[in-house]
Amino acid sequence: MNFFKLSLLLCLIPLAFSEEHLVTDPHLPRPLIIELPQNSETRSDDPIEEARLRCTSWRVAVEANNLSPWKTIPADCVDYVKEYMSGGGSYETDLEIVSNEAAEFARSVDLKGDGLDAWIFDVDETLLSNLRYYGQHGYGSEIFDHIQFDNWVLEGVAQAIKPSLKLYKEVRKLGFKMFLLTGRAENKRSVTINNLTKEGFENWDRLILRGGEDEGKTAVAFKSDKRKEIMEEGFRIIGNSGDQWSDLIGAYVSMRSFKLSNPMYFIS
Amino acid sequence: MNFFKLSLLLCLIPLAFSEEHLVTDPHLPRPLIIELPQNSETRSDDPIEEARLRCTSWRVAVEANNLSPWKTIPADCVDYVKEYMSGGGSYETDLEIVSNEAAEFARSVDLKGDGLDAWIFDVDETLLSNLRYYGQHGYGSEIFDHIQFDNWVLEGVAQAIKPSLKLYKEVRKLGFKMFLLTGRAENKRSVTINNLTKEGFENWDRLILRGGEDEGKTAVAFKSDKRKEIMEEGFRIIGNSGDQWSDLIGAYVSMRSFKLSNPMYFIS
16 A cells, blocks of 8 residues: 655755754755655554554654654545544644643743743644644645635634643743744734634733744744744743744753644644 | 553753753752643543543653653553554554654765764664563553663663664665664673674674763763764764654754654653
8 A cells, every 4th residue: 555655855954953063064965855665564454444553653753753854744644634633533632631741840840930931832733723724725735835824824713722722821820921933924913913812812921923034044943043032031941832843943942842743734 | 530640750851952052940840740630531432442542642742752751651551552562553663664764864865975974873672672671561660670671681682673673774784884872881781782783783883881981961961972972073973763862862963863662661
């Protein structure tokens, strides 16, 4: 069977965790498409069970940042990802575990009381769900279309991710400074504010979007730069919640990071 | 039901990815045991299916480094982990995907030909499997016992992890310098060499074990220090394969890291 016909865009985007020690030699690979080899062995005689096993393995590899960068989900995993995201699977349970763990950690922190202990939240697929959009676009099996997605964002109808809303409220109540750091562009500021507010997210301290000076930066570079600015203001970034590894890695990282599940897309 | 009664040892061990920017303020939490809250919702009426869902969520959270540090597997997930590790589950498939991806990446690298492109492999649960030992000790549900484990290591009968052996041979053939970097102590050098050789691992360039000067270091610190020494010798660490996040994060990280699945234990 043709499981794991996964097109991978291998490029020079930094995949290491520490910007200082990145290997950026020019002899390293330029963008190219790689197809994962087919696996000859099967673990189950039932093709549906077999697909479930293999697509779960793929999803775990995604969550452990083993496959990055990747461009679309494997063609044979569309039904699996759809089921995973849509109630039949464990997406919600996965988010609850991470949210509960983050809340336990937040409660365990002895805040200094100087107003400088901070928590960063990403927005898309972290606080707000675009599942309705992705459901209409193959759950990550279609190549990402910026224009169509922008139109969706401008509707301002993305829904709160419930475990994240619960975590958000608790972290805020504990006294952390609340930073929202999103790859959305500055021209989406008001629709983002309205969407977040309508969905129950309130009283953040700062909403940081991509400005003109951030154009052309990878998400890792953009978010690292913004965390640097935050730290240089004196804030201690205690926690960071995001659905992309690019929300969490790079330079000036938080004391502890929480990776929310997202098998639908990858951002470098 | 009592799923996820998971005892977590929250301590000051660095969990961030970049040593330079660690928040090490003394107001942050000291070692303490945390019990994850019970989750009131269930996704399935079948308790076995329900356990499978929840334990899979737990395992994915482990692989994404969301639960670190943790001390033992959840009591309710012992059967799940046993099944996962023992052929009925997807452990082998998970390892194959990561190994295949690492091999694709290795092949895509344009080696400079100066003998300085390097790949690091951890040993336990990366090249060699201690599954027989852990199977006799509750698959990670018992607190780790250094003395018993040392006795097991001294037997020298750990088995090759097949997908890793395949990757090892391919990476070596491609011309990478082969570094084995393990938390095993220096006094295990000869038994480790014999065990590795017997299992088919040959012609590595350097086997680095914990020496006297490394005592008391966390695995993250020990392995970061060793990578620093390797890089200072002029090597470019292109790939790094390990089953623990502490094999991969910290300072002087590789260009790309590959996290092998391990739901049985956690090393800081």
